[in-house]
Amino acid sequence: MTPYQASWMDEELILLRDAVAKFYATEMTPHEERWQKQGHVDRDFWNKAGEAGILCASIPVEYGGSGGDFRHEAVIISEQYRASGVSGFGNHVHSQISAHYILNYGTEEQKMRWLPKMASGEMVCAIAMSEPGTGSDLLGIKTSAKKDGEEYIINGSKIFISNGQQADLIVLVTKTDPDAGSKGLSLIMVETKDLKGFRRGRNLDKIGMKSQDTSELFFDNVRVPQNFLLGEEEGRGMYQLMESLPQERLVVAIGGLGVIEKAVEDTINYTSERKAFGKSIMDFQNTRFKLAEAKTIAHIARVFVDNCTERHTAGELDSATASMAKWWVTQMQCDVVDECLQLHGGYGYMMEYPIAQMYADSRVQKIYGGTNEIMKELIARSLVPTR
Numbered sequence: 001m002t003p004y005q006a007s008w009m010d011e012e013l014i015l016l017r018d019a020v021a022k023f024y025a026t027e028m029t030p031h032e033e034r035w036q037k038q039g040h041v042d043r044d045f046w047n048k049a050g051e052a053g054i055l056c057a058s059i060p061v062e063y064g065g066s067g068g069d070f071r072h073e074a075v076i077i078s079e080q081y082r083a084s085g086v087s088g089f090g091n092h093v094h095s096q097i098s099a100h101y102i103l104n105y106g107t108e109e110q111k112m113r114w115l116p117k118m119a120s121g122e123m124v125c126a127i128a129m130s131e132p133g134t135g136s137d138l139l140g141i142k143t144s145a146k147k148d149g150e151e152y153i154i155n156g157s158k159i160f161i162s163n164g165q166q167a168d169l170i171v172l173v174t175k176t177d178p179d180a181g182s183k184g185l186s187l188i189m190v191e192t193k194d195l196k197g198f199r200r201g202r203n204l205d206k207i208g209m210k211s212q213d214t215s216e217l218f219f220d221n222v223r224v225p226q227n228f229l230l231g232e233e234e235g236r237g238m239y240q241l242m243e244s245l246p247q248e249r250l251v252v253a254i255g256g257l258g259v260i261e262k263a264v265e266d267t268i269n270y271t272s273e274r275k276a277f278g279k280s281i282m283d284f285q286n287t288r289f290k291l292a293e294a295k296t297i298a299h300i301a302r303v304f305v306d307n308c309t310e311r312h313t314a315g316e317l318d319s320a321t322a323s324m325a326k327w328w329v330t331q332m333q334c335d336v337v338d339e340c341l342q343l344h345g346g347y348g349y350m351m352e353y354p355i356a357q358m359y360a361d362s363r364v365q366k367i368y369g370g371t372n373e374i375m376k377e378l379i380a381r382s383l384v385p386t387r
């Protein structure tokens with residue numbers, strides 16, 4: 001089969017891909033098992049990633065980033081998921097999602113205050129939208145921010161927040177006006193160090209993604225300066241979220257694609273070595289057909305995601321197409337990983353085999369970043385009759 005490569009992969013991106021793969025192989029994969037037991041990556045791994053240029057790759061150099069574009073992020077995400085098939089390191093939330101809220105909507109002062117520290121790993125960032133009472137329906141959030149003098153007073157709680165245990169900085173979705181509907185949401189930045197009234201719940205016990213910390217966060221009369229409102233105008237939160245969520249959805253799809261590719265590769269290797277009835281498992285027609293199907297899916301997903309990456313880099317990716325990438329790739333991820341696990345037999349159910357890890361980690365991809373049902377709702381809005 002002729003090797004395929006995205007037309008946008010140039011020499012510089014190939015060098016980046018190889019350097020990032022080497023970094024993950026030496027600095028991440030050997031620690032995964034320990035990180036899974038402790039429930040989070042080592043804090044100093046963030047600093048190492050910052051030194052290696054893996055954080056904030058598409059943030060301009062003047063704000064401490066590497067000055068790349070979304071293609072650089074795509075390479076970094078893809079290599080992370082391909083490295084071990086697991087996704088403990090919450091760089092997607094930190095670099096590819098939160099940093100872009102600050103870059104796109106922050107004032108100059110805000111960008112200078114937070115982005116360089118995020119790029120170096122001095123600050124770890126989380127984004128907190130979901131609450132115990134609502135996830136899909138963002139207008140239903142209850143966390144309130146009320147002006148008081150020069151400050152906002154914040155009350156409420158958030159749940160399922162990735163990087164929640166380690167976050168030094170949070171992009172917090174709040175309600176600044178409960179009567180203003182979609183114009184009542186605002187994003188407020190919260191610095192967590194020594195912050196009175198702020199509390200982290202326990203690190204939540206999940207089915208998979210054990211090395212990524214996920215937390216409940218509590219805000220009890222927390223005071224933050226008014227100039228921590230992202231941008232200069234209240235009530236812009238819903239617009240900012242809607243404008244930024246396509247990037248988040250594409251990021252999830254790119255991660256899913258990395259897992260599909262790794263699952264297929266690992267399973268080809270495993271079934272070629274394992275024997276039954278005097279021949280290798282790969283020699284059974286069922287195995288060959290299942291893997292032929294999986295490889296076809298991996299190729300279609302790669303071409304589609306690469307196309308979305310190209311369009312997003314050019315600023316042309318619409319919400320419906322990003323939603324298609326998110327739901328379809330993550331559904332395929334779960335289907336392919338399940339078939340690949342089956343081809344591993346009993347060993348596929350053992351956590352020491354990467355395919356078992358991939359199985360446990362993959363499930364959530366259909367839930368966060370907007371559930372796949374919400375993705376289909378968004379796509380359905382583009383179903384307009386032509387006559």
Ligand SMILES: Cc1cc2nc3c(=O)[nH]c(=O)nc-3n(C[C@H](O)[C@H](O)[C@H](O)COP(=O)(O)OP(=O)(O)OC[C@H]3O[C@@H](n4cnc5c(N)ncnc54)[C@H](O)[C@@H]3O)c2cc1C
Nearest residue numbers: 127128129130134135136160161162367368369370371373
């Ligand atoms: C490991 C993990 C990490 C996460 N990280 C973050 C994070 O960093 N920050 C953050 O803010 N959130 C995070 N989340 C939360 C995640 O985004 C939400 O769980 C998700 O948006 C769904 O919200 P919910 O759990 O409240 O489900 P609900 O909204 O209650 O949905 C329940 C079910 O109803 C379906 N449903 C809801 N509305 C509709 C509709 N209109 N049409 C059809 N079906 C519908 C859903 O698809 C789902 O199947 C994370 C979650 C997990 C599990």
